[in-house]
Amino acid sequence: MAEAYPAYEERPRRRGRKVLVTLVVLLLLLVGLLVVADRVAAGVAERAIADQVKQEVAKQDAQSAPPKVDVGGFPFLTQVLDGRYERISIVLTDVRGSVEGNAVSVPRLDVDARNVRASLDTLRSGSGDVVAEKVDGTGTVTYDSLAALLDRPGLKLGEQNGKLAVTAPVDILGQKLTVTGTADVTVAKGNKVALRFNDLTAEGLPAVPLARTLLSNYAKGISIDVPLPELPFQLNVRKVEPRPEGLVVTADAANVPINSAR
Template sequence: MAHDDPYEERPRRRGRKVLITLVVLLLVLGGLIVVADRVAVGVAERAIADQVRQEIAKQGAQSSPPEVEVGGVPFLTQVLDGRYERISIALRDVQGSVRGDAVALPKLDVDARNVRASLDTIRSGQGDVVAETVDGTGTISYDSLAKLLDRPGLTLGEQNGRLAVTAPIDILGQRLTVTGTADITVGKEGQVALRFNDLNADGLPNQPLARTLLNNYARGISIDVPLPELPFQLAVREVRPLPEGLAVTADARNVPINSATG
C-alpha cells in the first residue's frame, strides 16, 4: 500500500506560503500606491485652489476660499502626462462690483475639462493651468437684482419658469399692487436684458392715463443687468429663473484657470 511522502508536501506548502506572501505584498503595495495617489491629489487641489484665489482677487472680486476637486483615476498618471480629465471648482459668496452696484453670486460652480498643467506648475505654482473647455453655472440672488431696479417694496421671484415681479405703485392717487413677468434675453456680449412688458394691477382705473403710467413703470424697471466680470473668461450663454435665484450658464474655451506667474 502506497504512503504519502511527507517530503512531497513540504514543497507544496512552501509554494502556497510564497504565493500568499506575494499576494499580501501586492495588496500592501497597491494600498501604498492608492494612499500616495490620494495624497498627491490633495497637494494638487490645494495648489490649484491657491492659484484660483489669486485669479479671483486679480479681477477685483471676492469669494469664500475655492473648493477644488481633481477628477480622474489614477491621478499620478495624469500628473506624469500633464493632462487632467476634470477639475471642479466651487466658489461661494462671490461678490463683484459693477458701476458701484454690488451683484451677488451666492454660488458659482466651474467645471474645467481636459486641463493641461505640467508637473513643475503643480509643484511650484509657477506657470499656466489651461483648460480646453470651462463650463460655469452661477446664481444671482433676487435681492441683489431687486436692488438694481431701485424701486421701494419691489420683490422678484420665479413663477412657472419666468421672472416675476410684485411691487406697490401709486397711480392717480390710488395705492395698487403691480404684478407681472419679464422676458429675459442674453446679448452677443453676454449682457442680460430684462423687459417687463406684461404688467397688471388689480383695481387699475379704466383710464388711458392710468395705463400709460403703468407702462412707464414697466419701462423704468426694464434694464440691462450689469453682471460682474466672471472669472476664467466665462461668457454668459443662458439665464433661467429658478426658485433660489436667476441661474446663469456660461462657458469658455482654451483659457487659463489660474493667474500666470513666473
Template sequence: MAQDYPVDEARPRRRGRKLLIGLFVLLLLLAGLLVVADRVAVGVAERMIGDRVQQEVTKQGAQSTKPDVEVAGVPFLTQVLDGRYQRISIKLRDVQAPVQGDTVRLSVLNVDARNVRASVDTLRSGQGDVVADTVDGTGTISYESLAALLKRPGLTLGEQNGKLAITGPIDIFGQKVTISGTAEVTVADNGAVALRFNDLDAAGLPNLPIARTALSNFAKSISIDVPLPDLPFQLAVREVRPLPEGLAVTADAKNVPINSAS
C-alpha cells in the same frame, strides 16, 4: 503498499508556498502605498488650484468662500505624468461681486473644466498655467441683488410658472398702487441680462388711457439690460432661467487658464 516520500521533498514545497505568500503580501503593501501616494498628490494639486483661484477672485474685487476643488480620474499620478487631466471641478459659494455700486450675489458658482493640461513643473512649483480646453459654469443670482440693480425700492422679484415675476408698490399720479406682472429674460449681446417687462398690471389703477400709458412707461423704465459682474475663468453668459431659488445663469469658455481666474 503505500510509497513513502523523502521528508526533504516536502520542505521545498512549503518554502515555495511561503515565498509566494510573502510576495503577494509585498505586492498588496506596494499597491496600498501607491494608492496613498496617489491620493496625497491629488490633495496637493487641489489645494494649489484652490489657492490660485481664491487669489484671482479677490483680485477682481469679488468675495467668496474658499473654493472646493476636485480633480477627477483614477489613478491621478498617471495623469500627472501625461500632463493631461480628465476633469477638474471647482465650487465657489456665496460669491459677491460689485456692479455699478451694488453687489450681485451668487449663492453658488459651479465650474467644470475638462481636458485640462498642466505640466509636472507647474504642479510642483505653482508657476505656469493650468489650461482647460472647455469650461462650463452654472450659478444662481439672488433675486434680492437683481432687484437692487433696478434702482426701484420696494420692488420684489421672484419666479412664477417659469417666468420672472415682479410685485411692489409704485406711485402713479400721486396714487399708490401695487403692480404685478412678468418679464422676458434673455442674454443681451453685451453679456448683460435683458429684462423686458411687457405684461404689467396694477391693482386699483383707473381704467383710463392716461393711467395705462403711465403704467406702460413705468414698465419701459425698468426694462433694462442688467450688467453682470465679470465671472471668473473668462466665462461668458449663454443662458438665464428664472428658478424658485434665483436666476440661474449658464456660461462657458474655451482654452482657459483655470488657475488664473481673471
C-alpha cells in the same frame, strides 16, 4: 508495507501555498500604498490650484470663500507625468462682486474645466500657466441683488412657474397700487441679462387710458439690460433661467487660464 511518499509531497505544496498567499498580500499592500500616494499627490495639486484660483478671483475685483478644487481622473500620477488632466472641478461659494456700485451676490459658482494643461513645475512652484481647453460654469444670482440693480423702492423679484416674477408698489393717479407680473429673461450682449416686463397688472387700476399708459411706462422703466459682474476664467454667459433659489446663469469659455499669471 505502505509507502510514505505522499506525506513528503504535501509539505512542498503547503509551502507553495504560503508563498503565494504572502505574495498576494504584499501585492495588495503595494497597490494600497500606490493608491494612497496617488491621492496624496492629488491633494497637493488641489491645494496649489485652489490658491491660484483665489488669485484669479481677486483679479476680477471679487471675493469668495476659499475655493474647493477636485482633480478628476485616475490615476493622478500618470496625468502629472503627461501634464494634462481630464477634469478639474472648482466650487466657489459666497461670491461677491459689484456692478455700477451695487453689490451682486452669487451664493455658488460651479466651474468644470476639461483637458487642463499644467506642468509639474507649475503645480510645484505656483508659477506658469494652467490652461483649460474648455470651461463650463453655472452660478446663481440672488433676486435681492438683481432687484437692487433695478433701483425701484419696494420692488421684489422671484420665480413663478419658471418665469421671473415681479411685485412692486406704485403710485398711479394718486392711488397706491401693487403691480404684479412676469418678465421674459434672455442673454444680451456684453454678459448682460435682458429683462422685458410685458405683462404687468395692478388690482384697482383706474379704468382710464392714462392709468394704463403710466403702468406701461413703469414696465418699460424696469425692462432693462442688467450687467452682471465680471465672471472669472473669462466665462461668457450663454443662458439664464429663473429658479426658486435665484437667477441661474450658465456660461462657458475655451482655451483660458484658470490661474493668475505671476
